Amino acid sequence: MAPEQDTFPPEVAAAMLAELPAVAEQTVAAIVVEVPSYTEAFTGPMGRRIESAVQLALGGFLELASGGVDPSRPVGPALEEAFKLGRGEARTGRPMDALLAAYRVGARVAWRHMSETAVAAGMPAGALARFAELVFAYIDQLSAASASGHADQLDTSGRLRRRHLERLADLLLTGAPPYDLTSAAERADWTPPRTLTAVLVPEARVRGALGVLDGRTLQAGEDLPGAESGGERVVLLVPDAEGYARTQLVRALTGREAVIGPTRPWQQARTSYSRALRAVQLDLQPDGDLPVDTELRLADLVLRADGEALADLRAQVLGPLDGLGPGPREKLVETLRSWLLHHGRRERVAAELFVHPQTVRYRMGQLRELYGNRLEDPRSVLELTLALALATP
The missing domain is CATH 1.10.10.2840 (PucR C-terminal helix-turn-helix domain)
Structure with missing residues (x-):
């Protein structure tokens, strides 16, 4: 923006700066009322920290408006704080919807109070339109920075958790000690089920299979004992698939060329994998489109073991x-x-x-x-x- 036309007069900027604490407090109060998911988050010390963040954002805007800086490039501290706020929201498990709603409420409240202060300090009424444009352009930039932080946190934490889950699956299939398995489950934020059932599926069928299985299903990596003799197959470990749930598992895997191992206590998943792998190595054939259920092929497995x-x-x-x-x-x-x-x-x-x-x-x-x-x-x-x-x- 052109400095001579759009820069706030010093007296207007000073008056608005003096009002920042009050505007920040009123902004937080409005957000608590209008965005219910923030009611608890904005109480106590957290609320005071957020008030400080709001003041930083508003102060950044005043710096931008007073110095004639292009509003498409908000000042660094405010932008960085918005990015961190987005990451923090992702860590708490909240989606971006709540944060974007808070930005909209904040922009409206801040605009109302700051415009009143600006007019009272001598800003011409005709300049209010440009003022509004600057406010909402600035809020858009902060929103974008927070959305970027939110996505970055989800991507980082998602990739890290996927690595932890894959590591847990690998430890299960290699028969790691119980203590190591429990520790790996905690690192992966994965609550152990009662049992696990190994399922081998062709690599091309993995995505479809995961779509119909329990969301807690683990997928193992590629470097597993005996995997080279199991063909191009991926190992999945399905939680709590005993009894009627096994019938549902068989139905869900129909047409996916799967081989299902026996159900075992979760820390003994390796034995389920070994059985399923043996069925693949022995080339047990399915009955039509049904998966190979090793529990129904025990005689075949015993007689063909040697x-x-x-x-x-x-x-x-x-x-x-x-x-x-x-x-x-x-x-x-x-x-x-x-x-x-x-x-x-x-x-x-x-x-x-x-x-x-x-x-x-x-x-x-x-x-x-x-x-x-x-x-x-x-x-x-x-x-x-x-x-x-x-x-x-």
Whole structure:
């Protein structure tokens, strides 16, 4: 602005400066009434500090108006204080709405009282319009500085908390001691749940999965034990997903190619992760779009835990059939498997294999000739059941 035209006369500036404490007090009082979320914040010592901040802002305006400084560049201390105020609001958890409302109220109250003082001190009525323009331009700049401080604090604290949460997840998955886990949870401002359930999802599905899961869900980093053998998957730790909540979890993850580990006490999340990772390594296939629920695939996990041992067991217990041709051998293996799984109920075996019960009797006669008393020995029956439980070799 042009100094000769827009600079306040010294007597006007002096009169307004003398009124600053009273204007600041009235401004705070109006904000307390009109912005309810500040009622408690403005009481006691906090209220006095805010009054001082208001005086600083108004003093900065008078300095600007008296010195002919461009109002688009408010003086440093006032601008810095506004920035700090925005950061403080973010730290208390309040959104910018309340602070911007306070600025609007403050601008109105300050304008009313300062304009009265200015006119009484000799400011021409025609200059009031320019005065109002300067006041509200200045308030806009302070509002922008506070909004910048608010956003900066949220960004800084958000990034820091995300790092703490990721660190907590990594400690859980590497089996850190309970004390370290509790300390990490406190640093991350994360209230431990009763249980955690590990979920592995493809990297491309993470954002969608997080959108339907508990907001307290942790996401682990990339450098985890065994992660390189789990493919391009991300580990999520879902709180309190037992009982009916697990059913909801399965439903929420349908179509997301997820693998769900067992539910464990929160400090034992590593065992849930190990189970889910093992299911991925064994390439357990889902049922349609449903996620792989390891609680429903325990037999698969047990029997495939040592693939080489299972292959050796099959070769050993099916040794008596080695002298048969491929066709007869396949039929007898198929019949033996069904007979074991149906506990010798001939009609059920026949129904499953789509053959006559007499055919089942004939085949079992052949098997008894080949195995002898081993089909009556509990140990042999157990080994045969394990060898044939998953699929017919």
